[in-house]
Amino acid sequence: MKLIDGGICAAKGFMASGIHCGIRKNTAKRDLSLIFSEKQATAAAVYTTNLVKGAPLLVTKAHLANGTAQAVICNSGNANTCNANGVEIAEKMCELTAAATGVAADDVVVASTGVIGQPLSLDPIAPAIPALAALLTKDGSDDAAQGIMTTDTVKKEVAVEFTVGGKTCHIGGIAKGSGMIHPNMATMLVFVTTDVAISSEMLQKALSTDIQNTFNMLSVDGDTSTNDMVTVLANGMAENEEITAEGEDFDTFMKALNTVTVFLSKSIAGDGEGATKLLECVVTGGKTEQIAKTVAKSVVCSSLLKAAMFGADANWGRVLCAIGYSGADVDVTKIDVAFKSPKGEILVCKDGAGVPFSEEIAKEILLEKEIDILVALNDGEATATAWGCDLTYDYVKINGDYRT
Amino acid sequence: MKLIDGGICAAKGFMASGIHCGIRKNTAKRDLSLIFSEKQATAAAVYTTNLVKGAPLLVTKAHLANGTAQAVICNSGNANTCNANGVEIAEKMCELTAAATGVAADDVVVASTGVIGQPLSLDPIAPAIPALAALLTKDGSDDAAQGIMTTDTVKKEVAVEFTVGGKTCHIGGIAKGSGMIHPNMATMLVFVTTDVAISSEMLQKALSTDIQNTFNMLSVDGDTSTNDMVTVLANGMAENEEITAEGEDFDTFMKALNTVTVFLSKSIAGDGEGATKLLECVVTGGKTEQIAKTVAKSVVCSSLLKAAMFGADANWGRVLCAIGYSGADVDVTKIDVAFKSPKGEILVCKDGAGVPFSEEIAKEILLEKEIDILVALNDGEATATAWGCDLTYDYVKINGDYRT
Numbered sequence: 001m002k003l004i005d006g007g008i009c010a011a012k013g014f015m016a017s018g019i020h021c022g023i024r025k026n027t028a029k030r031d032l033s034l035i036f037s038e039k040q041a042t043a044a045a046v047y048t049t050n051l052v053k054g055a056p057l058l059v060t061k062a063h064l065a066n067g068t069a070q071a072v073i074c075n076s077g078n079a080n081t082c083n084a085n086g087v088e089i090a091e092k093m094c095e096l097t098a099a100a101t102g103v104a105a106d107d108v109v110v111a112s113t114g115v116i117g118q119p120l121s122l123d124p125i126a127p128a129i130p131a132l133a134a135l136l137t138k139d140g141s142d143d144a145a146q147g148i149m150t151t152d153t154v155k156k157e158v159a160v161e162f163t164v165g166g167k168t169c170h171i172g173g174i175a176k177g178s179g180m181i182h183p184n185m186a187t188m189l190v191f192v193t194t195d196v197a198i199s200s201e202m203l204q205k206a207l208s209t210d211i212q213n214t215f216n217m218l219s220v221d222g223d224t225s226t227n228d229m230v231t232v233l234a235n236g237m238a239e240n241e242e243i244t245a246e247g248e249d250f251d252t253f254m255k256a257l258n259t260v261t262v263f264l265s266k267s268i269a270g271d272g273e274g275a276t277k278l279l280e281c282v283v284t285g286g287k288t289e290q291i292a293k294t295v296a297k298s299v300v301c302s303s304l305l306k307a308a309m310f311g312a313d314a315n316w317g318r319v320l321c322a323i324g325y326s327g328a329d330v331d332v333t334k335i336d337v338a339f340k341s342p343k344g345e346i347l348v349c350k351d352g353a354g355v356p357f358s359e360e361i362a363k364e365i366l367l368e369k370e371i372d373i374l375v376a377l378n379d380g381e382a383t384a385t386a387w388g389c390d391l392t393y394d395y396v397k398i399n400g401d402y403r404t
Numbered sequence: 405m406k407l408i409d410g411g412i413c414a415a416k417g418f419m420a421s422g423i424h425c426g427i428r429k430n431t432a433k434r435d436l437s438l439i440f441s442e443k444q445a446t447a448a449a450v451y452t453t454n455l456v457k458g459a460p461l462l463v464t465k466a467h468l469a470n471g472t473a474q475a476v477i478c479n480s481g482n483a484n485t486c487n488a489n490g491v492e493i494a495e496k497m498c499e500l501t502a503a504a505t506g507v508a509a510d511d512v513v514v515a516s517t518g519v520i521g522q523p524l525s526l527d528p529i530a531p532a533i534p535a536l537a538a539l540l541t542k543d544g545s546d547d548a549a550q551g552i553m554t555t556d557t558v559k560k561e562v563a564v565e566f567t568v569g570g571k572t573c574h575i576g577g578i579a580k581g582s583g584m585i586h587p588n589m590a591t592m593l594v595f596v597t598t599d600v601a602i603s604s605e606m607l608q609k610a611l612s613t614d615i616q617n618t619f620n621m622l623s624v625d626g627d628t629s630t631n632d633m634v635t636v637l638a639n640g641m642a643e644n645e646e647i648t649a650e651g652e653d654f655d656t657f658m659k660a661l662n663t664v665t666v667f668l669s670k671s672i673a674g675d676g677e678g679a680t681k682l683l684e685c686v687v688t689g690g691k692t693e694q695i696a697k698t699v700a701k702s703v704v705c706s707s708l709l710k711a712a713m714f715g716a717d718a719n720w721g722r723v724l725c726a727i728g729y730s731g732a733d734v735d736v737t738k739i740d741v742a743f744k745s746p747k748g749e750i751l752v753c754k755d756g757a758g759v760p761f762s763e764e765i766a767k768e769i770l771l772e773k774e775i776d777i778l779v780a781l782n783d784g785e786a787t788a789t790a791w792g793c794d795l796t797y798d799y800v801k802i803n804g805d806y807r808t
Contacts, residue, residue: 050725082721083758118758304803311803315519317521323456332456
């Protein structure tokens, strides 16, 4: 398995495009993206568990009921959520995309991201969709990745090449997500494409399993979005024997998918709103996997720890505090905590109590851009990893006046 | 019932003092406080549910097992938590207090607040306790309130006078709390004193009931502290007939207690670390009280909404988002949202969708220091109120380098 260029266009038969159509005032910012597969693809998706759901999710869910899709249309700048005519607008976006690309309207996935509760006008979108279709290209992943960005500062894009049954296969993905990120059985917007031949049942199984350890272990600010969605389109053009059951080929696909989703999860966490650091909490020695996960997630969600990491302050008491209120069944007196970065690793807590350590070395370690918080529960064999970011002045700035 | 001066010394027989003993470097900041009752008092307490518990809580819990107490010793600057010798130090603080005041060591409540995981030395404390005892006075509530402050910017103190069975009674309290505040069946440090005669069973019942709607409906940053504790001492010197069961007297006492706890809850929220605004979320029309509470608490806990309130941005979509992920069983299409302050009230969402409103008027309302977020679920009769604060640059500043 190797990392390659091309993002969502790395897989055979996929093209993409992204343009500025006018939903956003800033003409330099792309705000509408299209992904297209030459052949009808099997499709799988997971959605937010927020009771308030964006209209595009309702429409996409209906369209994916038959397990197939061929195109994805996505705008940024407006979430099309909590609007009286939201479903109607989302349906119309699919119809326009279908007309422009020659696919069936119910093979179109629609997604929107941006401000909640402001009506989404079709005026800038309707004329832009044929233009997007005309611009579809194998080099379009970059443009599409940019078109779905909101407060993201970097585009999130990845692709890998691997082999299934002797056939060269590809899987790539793009993601947007920077704030309102605290997935709960679903996540921010992620679009993954692959040329692997796989049944929609097995594709859904692969996705639903994978996100438990990737996007669902990610938090920027504890707010589970209304518009979270991950979709995977698999068009089979790699011509491997279709994966229809568990086995070696499915495992290989799962591994490739996981490479893409871990990369995108870390990209989203590291580009959390205002973030200067990517935090990775690695928990080992848990009595159960659920305990390890609960602990890892509680640590990366703690506002106090996040602020301490921003200040490069080895305030490990906040790690223990977050473990203690997580609800996980742990023995506090067995817990060890260490901080790690490219500059080294330092033990700060042993058996639930502080150990003497050099504040200078700790500071040097914590001034790096990627920090591992290593928690050893010493209570079993289960492990888990969660990703987050530091809490900074800029998070407050971005969110103090996002809408107006 | 009327508000009076005197704080924890308003009730008959209570005295207090607070000094700088040297736990903190800043000599202008008091760091050790003593509360004393002339007569042995019945006592009740609630504690944090964090699995990581400060050593003073363990000692206090043991001392209150018999339902009585006569003195409270509390230091700031160090939480005495996650230290190997924590319990020994806390016990020693009680013994020193007992010796200096002439009460039994197991009638001493001990509490500590500050940094977690740094050994607490008795060196500055041991000589200071006799000094504190010598300084005990009816005017000491202010000094004691200051001695327990950490990042608090204002002292939190209140007292009320009321009548039980024809006797004039008093209840007063002090609190500290600014960060790491997200009570869960317990709360930050609060000390309440009263001269009411009440059995320890009824006192515990009153406290345990009251906190469900006061301190437990309060969040500054989602972090449940390791050292949260509320204690009430009732010394009976008002000479009312002892309250030993539910009835009119108990109801009167509950009302007085609630006046004190609501005042202190709002004081803590409004003085949340870095806060510029007190947020009060009032939920009406819930199907059950639990639903109304869950919704109210989710709204005041949302980092995104808190940042929007800092920016005086009427971003009501974040209110709906927080309701949607709260886990409460609500009908999103019935929800109305309004913002209210001394400058007026403005409806921003009706039946789960946006309504046109004047951004100018909304801004004027949200620029005030106390903001009500009114959520009508229109789905029943239950109501709930939760308190929080905005998320500001200063929260990040305070917590980016709290320890070093």
